[in-house]
Amino acid sequence: MSETDLEISQISFYLGKQNTEFRDIVETETDLGSRKEYFKRAFELEGYPCELHYFESEIRRTNPKWLDFLNAQIPDDKQIVFSAMSRSPNALFLVKFEERVLATSFGRSATTYLKKDSLENDFGIRTAMNMCGNEEIRQTKSQSNSIAITHIDRQMSRPSDTFVFGLSEAEDLKYISANMKGNALITLQGRDRLTFKGLGTEKLSWDKLLNRCQEFLNAYEKDDFKDLFPNYRNFTPATMEQVEFLDAKLIDALKAKEFDKIQICIPEFIADDEYSFAYSNKPKQPNDIYSHLDVAQINDHIKTEKLSPNILKNRDIFAYSHAEDKILNYKKWSLYNCLIFEADLNGTPFILSDGQWAAVEKEFFDEIEHFVQNQLTTADCPDNCKNIAINDDTDKKNKEEIFNNTACELNNDWVKFDRAQLKIGKGRSDKEFCDILSMDEDAVSIIHCKPLKNASSINYLFSQAKFYGDAFLQDQVFLDDIRNFISKSKCTRKADYLAHINDKVEDIYAQNYRIRLWLLHDTKQPKTANDLPFIAKYELMLMHDHLKRICKFREIVLSFIPVKTVNYKTRN
Known part of the structure; x- marks a missing residue:
């Protein structure tokens, strides 16, 4: 041979x-x-x-x-x-x-x-980014965390740079295929694994194999990708040894009942009005049903002395459907995967999210904290919007809808867009534009509201603001529906709104509008921007950058709105 x-x-x-x-x-x-x-x-x-x-x-x-x-x-x-x-x-x-x-x-x-x-779950993509650079890319796969998570697959007829590919910092890069720097005969494809493709003289023989392997290992350890691919998140998976120490910090916090440091949430967006939650699904014994999740509930189901990472991983949180009046065995998540916890290990910040520990690059961490402390605008809300009771004793739920209805009843010059059923382009009539529209002295405020429950719901609020902000500036069908909805509303100042909002999309200027983000929290638990999960701060920074720098909206303002809630607990 x-x-x-x-x-x-x-x-x-x-x-x-x-x-x-x-x-x-x-x-x-x-x-x-x-x-x-x-x-x-x-x-x-x-x-x-x-x-x-x-x-x-x-x-x-x-x-x-x-x-x-x-x-x-x-x-x-x-x-x-x-x-x-x-x-x-x-x-x-x-x-x-x-x-x-x-x-x-x-x-x-x-x-x-x-x-x-x-x-290592990032070996392929990091090695490919470092060895190929950002100029000879053939294909990318990325994920955009908008209202509906979008998977984006781009492929060019010839190798091109990232600018031509149109990669956005708001997208998470998941896969890359590119020519190796200075060698068009080698293509590297990276995700969790690294795939090598060699043509002609670059095919692999036993003589070349070990040298290539060492090149791959050396490339994986480099940090070149941070500057070349800013849309690849700056998170490094924790080692098994680090996970052991970090899990110990999590268990210590749970045993010490330091619940202000831990968040619990379903690791995907789930409609708050449709589901409650249970920590068990016993067919012949009663199960406790909670209207919303709270870290303190863990103590009701796991004895403090028995808390351990394995116990958390083997216990599930189940969705309870109000429509079906039952716990859904097929809709469940590991309790460990539902915890969000930030910890410091030897001066490096780590985050537990969706069951994975990852180290945050210090420069990246500092950049986001600087944005929150120095660039983010926060403001109070009108006094008559504070301490509104949003509990529904019939459905045993706390509802954002109740807040929106009450706030607009107390301010009859506001327009309530919550559940407005508008259309974007040729899509279905199931869009909202915002929750509330109000008139300030210098601009119209587009207000988006969401209960401050977890990172998923917070990120959904930010995605919603970005999605509807883009559509408002670009889509004539959406603009027509917005104006038509205002004209049919009971608002006392609808003529002023219609005079302010031009009827042609090309005449809509973002500078005339302010985006307000209202996070509703329990009156007994005051919140500030510092309390947001790190991932939510990151999504907030991306959304803020897009709406302010690219769309040119006048201002992006974050507010924390105290409301009265009830933590319902029932038996099933």
């Missing part, structure tokens, strides 16, 4: 976390060793320990659905019956460089035997 035949043009690499061994990354040999034709070999390459696992997988294939569909028109004695055994080879190859293990997989099934918790 020639040397060319021993070259490979595509291969994917996974990186084990620091100080892991082969056994920490590969599933137990009890599982892997039971596979057909399993074979293991340990050896060395240039002094580096290596391990090879080989096995074969079999799948019996029978009639596909389309063949059963066609058989309905064929007589029983002539029916087609398909059966075949598909067999394929699979392998895992691992090599250890001092404190790091690189793993590669071959075949369809091999990857399933890698322990995902023992692998």
Whole structure:
């Protein structure tokens, strides 16, 4: 066999976390060793320990659905019956460089035997960003956290820079495919794993493999990506050792009942009016139902002395549907994944969010804190909007809708847009524009309200303000619906609003409008911008930058509105 035949043009690499061994990354040999034709070999390459696992997988294939569909028109004695055994080879190859293990997989099934918790989840994308730069990009995948989370896939006909791709800082970069700097024969694709594609003389041979692996490891440790890709979040996954110390800080805070330092929330946006929550779903015993989540509730369900990371990970929070009057077993989240906690470890700030600990780059952390302290405008609200009771004793819920209704009844020169059912473009008539529209001396205020419950609801408020702010300045259909809604309202100053809001979208000037963000909090728990979760501060900064610098709105003002709430607890 020639040397060319021993070259490979595509291969994917996974990186084990620091100080892991082969056994920490590969599933137990009890599982892997039971596979057909399993074979293991340990050896060395240039002094580096290596391990090879080989096995074969079999799948019996029978009639596909389309063949059963066609058989309905064929007589029983002539029916087609398909059966075949598909067999394929699979392998895992691992090599250890001092404190790091690189793993590669071959075949369809091999990857399933890698322990995902023992692998770095940013190895591929960080390495690709550092080795490729931002000038020869072929494809990106990103996520925009707007009202509806949007997954954006961009691909160019030829390698281009990030400016041409139109990447926004408001997008989270999830995947990149690009030419390696100075070498168009090599393409790197990065997400959790790094995929190498080499053409011609850049195909990989055994002689080149170890050198490439060391290049990848060196590139992963660099910080070049921070300047090249500002839309890649500045969070570094915590090591297993760091997680152990950080989890201990979390448990200490829970045992000490330092609930002001911990937040609890569902790690996705969920309609507050439709669901309550439960910490259990016992079929034959009563379950406590809570109108909203509070960290202190954990003490009612887990004894203090039994608190541990594993207990938190194995306990679930369930959604209770008011419409169905039952706890939904399929709609649940790990209690650990619902906690948000910020802690300092050896001078580095860390955040627990959605079950993952991550270190925040100090420069990035300081930038956001500087924005909150020095650039963010905060203000009080009108006195008659303070201490409004928003509890609904019939539904056992605290409702934002009650606040909006009461505030507009107390201020009859305001327009209530909550649940307005407006249309944007050719979409459905299910948009709001805002919750309340008010007239200031120098501008019209577009007010968005949301209960201060958790990071998800806060981020939704910021996304809502950005989404509707853009549509107001750009969409004629939306503008027509806004003006029509005002004209039909009972507001005492609707003529003034209509005179201020021009009827043509090209005549709408953002400088004539102020965006107000109202976060409703319980009167017994005063809040300031410093109390917002770090992730929410980050989203606030992005939203503020977009609406103020790009859209040119006059001002973005954050207010904390005290309201009276009731923490309902019922039995199901």
